[in-house]
Amino acid sequence: MNQIKAEIIAIGDELLYGQIIDTNSHWISQELTKIGVRVIQRTTVGDQEGSILKAFEEAEKRADIILMTGGLGPTNDDLTKPLLAKYFECEIALVPEALEAVRSFFEKRGRELTPLNELQAHLPTKCTYVPNEVGTAPGMWFEEHGKQWMSMPGVPHEMKKLMEDFVLPKIKATHKLPIIYHKVIKTVGIGESWLADLIKHWEAGLPDHIRLAYLPSLGQVKLRLTAFGEDYDELQADVETQIDLVKPLIDKYIFGYNSETLEEAVGRLLKQKNKKLALAESCTGGYISHMITSIPGSSKYFQGGVTPYHNEFKTKLLSVDPEILKTHGAVSEATVVTMAQEVRSMFNADIGLSSSGIAGPGGGWKEKPVGTIWIACSNGEKTISKKLQLTQDRMLNIQLTAISALNLLRLVLTDQTE
Template identity: 45%
Template sequence: MVIMKAEIITIGDEILLGQVVDTNSAWLGQLLDSLNITVHQIVSISDSREAISHALDEAAKRSDFIIVTGGLGPTKDDVTKETIASFFQTTLIRDEQVLSHVKSIFEKFGNGRTMPVMNYGQADVLACSEVLFNDVGTAPGMWVEREGRCFVFLPGVPFEMRFLMEKRVSPKLAAFRSEHSIYHAHVITMGIGESYLAEMIADIEAELPSYIRLAYLPKLGTVRLRLSAVGREAVTLKKETDAFARRIASRTEEYLVAEKDVTIEEAIVEKFTADGIRLAIAESCTGGLLAGSITAVPGASAMFDCGIVAYHNRIKQQVLGVDEEVLKAFGAVSEQTVIQMAEGVKRLGDATYGIATSGIAGPTGGTPEKPVGTVWIAVAGPSETVTQLFHFRNDRHVNIERSMAQALNMLWKLYKKDKGK
């Protein structure tokens, strides 16, 4: 059997209510793509027998490989196992190995309490399934092959789902992969909108063969260009796709961040580390999130010196060396202040570059002269300090995100300018 189309079904009212973000589907999509299996549909449904039965019935009509996550718990609202037993016209049987495992977990972590009767049901599995033993949790997965299709049922807890996919499911998928190869090439840009980018590379896009597709994936401040190719000859496919990616990268050189799938933060950490460049950040309106986005990247310690959250003017003065007269004359949200903040944190950290942000994120604090969304950003480099004023006028969360994106954009532009000298 060759898997041509995959589908992901996530079960849970909490997903539909927006109380839980469905990270499982995103992770599964990336894993399946790495295995040359294409996901054609992702569906989120409620914890009801009708919804589960309908979703399975529809998925079986259009997909060869169906992954279902969620609903395998011991409580009454977890109705997945009874429903899928009915769907496959089979029964639930108790797996003694699973039951022994569940009991051992309660003995270890139950603080001497007797295991609730309902947890015995976690050892119940489909009679027609291959049990996927869950070493890291109490709910086992199940693998069912029926009428040329594969169904995989997994717990919704992310770390349990990932364990089962990596240790139990992925090894089995080798026998089901398509003969076609899937290859992706990426070009990451910053500081240009997707429509302008599309105009810039329109002639290159027009030359793409039918088996290579170009996707524009914008995020605040960046646009990720993904070239996706499908074909039988993996080596030829990669060579041809990479050639188009190089042409796009060359055309967009002014805005280019990377020729691989990385975030701007990852690109900065990689380039600064390679060049022996150090970074320090002083933040007011972004509240440490900018520094956090850099330090979240593994290896950031090789290029990051310090991050200062200077909300109060006293900290701006005492730690960063901002002149009291500057604060009195121009205020915290001003070009003069962010210049001294950026240069102060650069000096404090003995860094190559210093970034400073100061603004009014909202929803309160604005004035007619400086309304909510007013943000000043400065980047101090080896030979100059650049500044820019922004008027975002969004809600607090978006204003902060936009401030972070623009700060990184300014840093990247100055770095590229300095590198070209």
């Protein structure tokens, strides 16, 4: 089967000046890859006639599908439409249906149609008008020069709606695309090379039609399995078989699948096990609490938290013995253990989770350099603590500590702390 090739062209001076970041091309790349279209190039050009026409020409030589974003606003400097008409040698004429759509878009918002907006309903005669339900610049679909072309506005949610409602279904309906099944295994608490080492025999034995990709991110590694074939259900079964084989090798590190985040996974476990959580954060300064509460419905399992940023409040609010602070310091096992235990009672929780460390960049010394951090998790029966030796970077230390703490909580909840 020949692979269908696509090229993405983003248009706009504001992209080249770095005023806005082009998240559109990234999103389109992901969506096309998912349905089995191969993205072969992405090009960003400014609002210059020569550059845009040259980009059309070059893309046409390489790709079967050319998707364009940007350059469709109501102001003068938006060039895409006249250049498409020029490139495909046609006129620009009023599309009554498009005018009606723009008019009703403004009516609903109680705003008046301006002559500039009216112009947005004038389209190249060779295009198929594609209604934009969430904005005023319509999509334009061309089948010219033996290729498929789509022009979309640069506003991300308008582009996404046009892609989902029209472009992706159209591409699927008009091309024979490979059948693809993806599943992502999400791991935490192990580095990429160690993970690779644990699963190397399994990886070597993967059938030819299943590919593996390692996708590392902060403190986590995703394993993406992609199966190619003729039958979706068969591919799904094949991938599940492989997951059943790899799972026992790395079970301790797997927290979820596909789009589930670590904070969602921890929330799911807390709900399943009907356990309530409380947090005592020092060096993470509220970041774990923020991660937990960013999940809708977290009030079901999150009782609350306290951030005693100075020793006196560790003593006053969490009964950390001043003697401990004097002998062991605030960054010590004894301190985080007390914090985790005490915050449980403070918030009538089942589980207490704590952090204390030197986030940096200042404040370290020889015995406890920047990046020295202790975390602890207490469930009433036992309290598990862990020392981390992280980086010189404050924000990185905060984020990595939060991930380690959530992972410790996950291991406690699933009885995997050995």
